[in-house]
Each structure stands twice: as C-alpha cells, then as structure tokens.
Amino acid sequence: MTRLERQQHGVNKNKLLRYKLILELYKKHKTEDIPVTVVLRKYIYPVYPISRKTLYEILATPVDKELKKVEIIEASQISMF
Template sequence: MNKRRGKIIGRSYAHKVGEILRIYDEHARSGLSNREILRRYIYPVYPICEKTFYNIINASADPRIIRQQEDLKRQLSLF
C-alpha cells in the first residue's frame, strides 16, 4: 500500500466549497466578521462548525479543488 497517495477530492466537496465561498464573498464586503457571516448566512444552509468553515476557506486555494471546480463548471455547461 502506497502511503504517499494524496487524499482524493470528491466532486460534492468541491461543489460545497464553491457554494460556501460564493455566499462568503457575497457578504464579506458588507464589513461583517467571518463568524457573523457563518452564523447568519452559511450555517442555515450548510450546518458546519467554525473550524470546518475556516478549513473550507483555506481549501479554496488547493489546486486539486480548483481543478475539480473547473471540471464541474465545464460539465454543467454542457447541458
């Protein structure tokens, strides 16, 4: 078993990251803190804790997730 294999990033996770970032970007300009954005706008749709929220924000810069999001956009635009 190869222990150096990277973690596989699923399409549903990439979609969830994209949606959470879309909500975050929409409300970040209003001057609200990250915690308030999480409590008011993200938690009712995606019930995640604050640590998971920060992990998702950091994961948005991961090239594997960016690649998955681009693949999703291409596939959804075909139909």
C-alpha cells in the first residue's frame, strides 16, 4: 500500500470518528418534538460548524460499519509487517 493510500485511510478514519461524535451529540438532543434543523443550530453547529446538507449526509452514513472496514484494513496492514 502506498503512502497516499495510507494517508487516505487515515483521513477517512478521522472523518468517520468525527461523524460518530456528531451523531452522539445529535442523538443526545434529538427528540420527537424538536426538528433536525433546531438540533443542528442549537447544539451541533456551535461545536461542529457544519451545514444542514452535511448533517443529513452524516445521518445517512453507516458510521460503525465503515469504521469496521477501516479497522480491518489497518489490521491487515499491521499483519504485513
């Protein structure tokens, strides 16, 4: 695996970890009577300045599944050495 590929996996892993933190914050404050946009404006945006479109992208991402894929790739890299 080239240096660029390793770097891309690291970037992807960091992005997924950030998505996980945003999802935890979202789940903490989201209730049935509070709209998504209000949760974004009051609770998420002050900590993670993201757009509504990005929030919807995060909500649609299977973060845990993607993190497991990254961990498998990392484990295979370690076993090569």
